[in-house]
Amino acid sequence: MRYPFVVGRSDFIQGDEAIARAAILAGCRFYAGYPITPASEIFEAMALYMPLVDGVSIQMEDEIASVAAIIGASWAGAKAMTATSGPGFSLMQENIGYAIMTETPIVIVNVQRGGPSTGQPTLAAQGDIMQAIWGTHGDHSLIVLSPSTVQEAFDFTIRAFNLAEKYRTPVILLTDAEIAHMRERVYIPNPEEIETVSRKLPANEEEARLPFGDPHGDGVPPMPIFGRGYRTYVTGLTHDEHGHPKTVEPEVHERLIRRIIDKLERNKADIITYETFGLEDAEVAIVATGIVSRSAMSAVKMLRERGVRAGFLKLNTIWPFDFEMVEKLAERVRKIYVPEMNMGQLYHLVREGANGKAEVELISKIGGEVHTPMEIIERVVG
Amino acid sequence: MYLKSSYEIRDKYLRKDMLPTIFCPGCGIGSVLQFTLRAIDDLGLNQDEIVWVSGIGCSSRVPGFVNFDGLHTTHGRALAFATGIKLTNPDLRIIAFMGDGDAAAIGGNHFIHAIRRNLDVTVILINNFTYGMTGGQVAPTTLKGLKGTTAPYGQFENPFDIAQLAVAAGANYVARWTVFNYLQGINSVKKALQKEGFTLVEFLSPCPIGFGRRNRMKTSPELIRWYQEITVPLAKAKNMKPEELEGKIVIGEFVDRDRPGLVREYQEYIKRAKKMMGWEG
Numbered sequence: 001m002r003y004p005f006v007v008g009r010s011d012f013i014q015g016d017e018a019i020a021r022a023a024i025l026a027g028c029r030f031y032a033g034y035p036i037t038p039a040s041e042i043f044e045a046m047a048l049y050m051p052l053v054d055g056v057s058i059q060m061e062d063e064i065a066s067v068a069a070i071i072g073a074s075w076a077g078a079k080a081m082t083a084t085s086g087p088g089f090s091l092m093q094e095n096i097g098y099a100i101m102t103e104t105p106i107v108i109v110n111v112q113r114g115g116p117s118t119g120q121p122t123l124a125a126q127g128d129i130m131q132a133i134w135g136t137h138g139d140h141s142l143i144v145l146s147p148s149t150v151q152e153a154f155d156f157t158i159r160a161f162n163l164a165e166k167y168r169t170p171v172i173l174l175t176d177a178e179i180a181h182m183r184e185r186v187y188i189p190n191p192e193e194i195e196t197v198s199r200k201l202p203a204n205e206e207e208a209r210l211p212f213g214d215p216h217g218d219g220v221p222p223m224p225i226f227g228r229g230y231r232t233y234v235t236g237l238t239h240d241e242h243g244h245p246k247t248v249e250p251e252v253h254e255r256l257i258r259r260i261i262d263k264l265e266r267n268k269a270d271i272i273t274y275e276t277f278g279l280e281d282a283e284v285a286i287v288a289t290g291i292v293s294r295s296a297m298s299a300v301k302m303l304r305e306r307g308v309r310a311g312f313l314k315l316n317t318i319w320p321f322d323f324e325m326v327e328k329l330a331e332r333v334r335k336i337y338v339p340e341m342n343m344g345q346l347y348h349l350v351r352e353g354a355n356g357k358a359e360v361e362l363i364s365k366i367g368g369e370v371h372t373p374m375e376i377i378e379r380v381v382g
Numbered sequence: 383m384y385l386k387s388s389y390e391i392r393d394k395y396l397r398k399d400m401l402p403t404i405f406c407p408g409c410g411i412g413s414v415l416q417f418t419l420r421a422i423d424d425l426g427l428n429q430d431e432i433v434w435v436s437g438i439g440c441s442s443r444v445p446g447f448v449n450f451d452g453l454h455t456t457h458g459r460a461l462a463f464a465t466g467i468k469l470t471n472p473d474l475r476i477i478a479f480m481g482d483g484d485a486a487a488i489g490g491n492h493f494i495h496a497i498r499r500n501l502d503v504t505v506i507l508i509n510n511f512t513y514g515m516t517g518g519q520v521a522p523t524t525l526k527g528l529k530g531t532t533a534p535y536g537q538f539e540n541p542f543d544i545a546q547l548a549v550a551a552g553a554n555y556v557a558r559w560t561v562f563n564y565l566q567g568i569n570s571v572k573k574a575l576q577k578e579g580f581t582l583v584e585f586l587s588p589c590p591i592g593f594g595r596r597n598r599m600k601t602s603p604e605l606i607r608w609y610q611e612i613t614v615p616l617a618k619a620k621n622m623k624p625e626e627l628e629g630k631i632v633i634g635e636f637v638d639r640d641r642p643g644l645v646r647e648y649q650e651y652i653k654r655a656k657k658m659m660g661w662e663g
Binding site: 002004029030032051052054056058060061062064065066068069070071072073074075076077078080094095098226227228229230231232233234235236237242244245 | 397399400429430431433435445446449450451452453454455456459462463464465466467468469470471473474491492495648651652654655656659661
């Protein structure tokens with residue numbers, strides 16, 4: 001396999017470019033998108049690379065169509081991705097719900113910008129955390145990953161594909177304008193250094209007849225690909241294990257939705273990753289995700305230099321959320337600070353996790369600039 | 383043409399465990415489904431190489447009743463989903479079963495862009511002038527003055543002529559019939575299935591329950607007579623004055639051409655990309 005970019009060494013590239021390269025190394029061969037700042041460079045890179053690796057890159061008429069196209073591609077057997085930013089992400093919600101309901105592995109990158117509405121197209125924000133988790137209607141679950149560096153944007157993209165394939169679910173990669181446009185040194189591994197996961201296929205006719213069943217007891221049904229003679233019917237309506245619509249049987253709906261949510265809940269240990277610093281003896285903890293993690297990390301180091309026993313929890317996965325882990329943290333510290341570039345979205349989750357065991361304080365910043373470490377420190381030391 | 387018995391067609395292509403269908407008495411969707419299956423059968427196409435896609439609405443439930451791979455998607459978006467399927471696996475032949483509201487209202491943008499790209503798909507469009515599944519609201523095809531639950535005093539907007547829209551947007555093959563044009567319908571679907579690029583066969587189809595009932599045509603025979611009154615064959619329409627054609631719907635084969643389809647265009651694009659990058663001569 002020949003790649004249209006160098007592998008096995010480092011390169012100095014933007015976050016958006018890193019995501020495109022990672023997707024190709026993860027096996028993505030179908031990209032559909034609609035241009036939007038600050039996500040367009042992902043599309044532009046995919047447009048450049050995809051034909052060279054015999055993949056598809058197509059500019060759809062809108063974001064709704066983009067998600068639709070990647071879902072279709074996934075059922076035809078491709079690893080597929082789209083990328084967008086806030087307003088486009090809102091348009092995608094309908095078909096993200098469809099992908100959840102039909103258990104279609106896809107990757108959606110949302111490069112966050114300031115909103116609501118057209119807002120601040122060129123500036124970073126973290127205002128789509130709740131939309132990423134709860135944007136579509138109905139009871140559901142999906143996976144949301146949040147990188148804080150260009151290297152992480154690369155690594156988490158590969159992980160996003162692997163998780164999507166492993167659990168037959170949409171995965172949202174939630175980055176922001178800052179990571180998208182920032183250039184950093186990124187190690188682009190050789191393909192053989194990368195672990196890639198592909199969806200489970202039906203082992204036999206019997207399994208293929210249960211495209212929404214649970215033949216392996218792990219909650220993740222093997223996925224019969226179109227065109228392989230299985231004659232699978234896929235619908236966004238509530239369906240039984242065979243895929244037949246069963247819209248007025250309460251028990252069928254309950255069984256389906258609970259399994260879809262449970263397949264992620266029971267695998268939280270595999271899906272959720274986080275990093276900590278100085279939490280062992282911490283009195284106060286800072287919990288952050290994405291780009292703000294970098295200021296938070298600096299703030300914790302500077303606080304410790306000043307003799308404040310501060311610790312840091314960096315969330316790489318924001319959904320599923322590890323409420324138990326945050327509660328344990330809250331039992332050990334006096335106070336938790338949540339700096340984020342919105343009016344308090346991660347804050348809600350952390351506060352729920354803390355469960356009253358520690359005070360939780362939001363350090364909110366909006367307008368497009370990342371918190372400086374000093375802004376965090378000032379709030380902690382009062 | 384030799385016509386097999388409908389039992390033979392039913393047994394060969396329908397999912398028995400999904401029957402009976404959800405369709406109302408007098409509905410034309412079953413007839414159109416039969417035309418399509420007869421066309422597939424007559425052409426001897428491989429059942430495992432056809433994927434049916436649909437959006438939302440009565441006609442969009444069809445892929446559930448046929449024993450093929452099928453994707454029953456979101457309202458209006460079937461052709462966007464089809465784009466991903468077809469470009470990922472060009473060996474698959476795609477049939478999109480759509481309604482008038484599905485294709486021309488919520489899906490209007492996907493529809494014209496799929497045609498502009500010349501996406502390789504055969505669209506079977508059921509036009510019954512109404513939103514049947516949600517209870518008889520007016521559609522973008524509802525003729526002026528006709529009633530629906532959201533225009534109880536008669537539609538005041540201009541309707542779309544879907545077939546003409548498809549011709550203008552660049553489709554390779556466009557035909558329109560009523561469900562009573564049995565042989566023409568089957569022949570058109572056969573033609574459409576054999577062509578590259580975007581092909582559309584629109585069927586004016588009776589909906590006595592959702593549409594007819596509100597417009598003094600409570601049964602299929604009444605709707606048949608009405609269709610006979612309002613439709614004009616293309617050859618005859620050519621010699622008619624615009625004022626004579628007012629309120630009439632022209633039926634026939636509107637276009638039959640061979641512009642390259644999206645799959646072929648993309649395959650050429652890949653070759654061009656590799657050549658421009660010096661990857662191959």
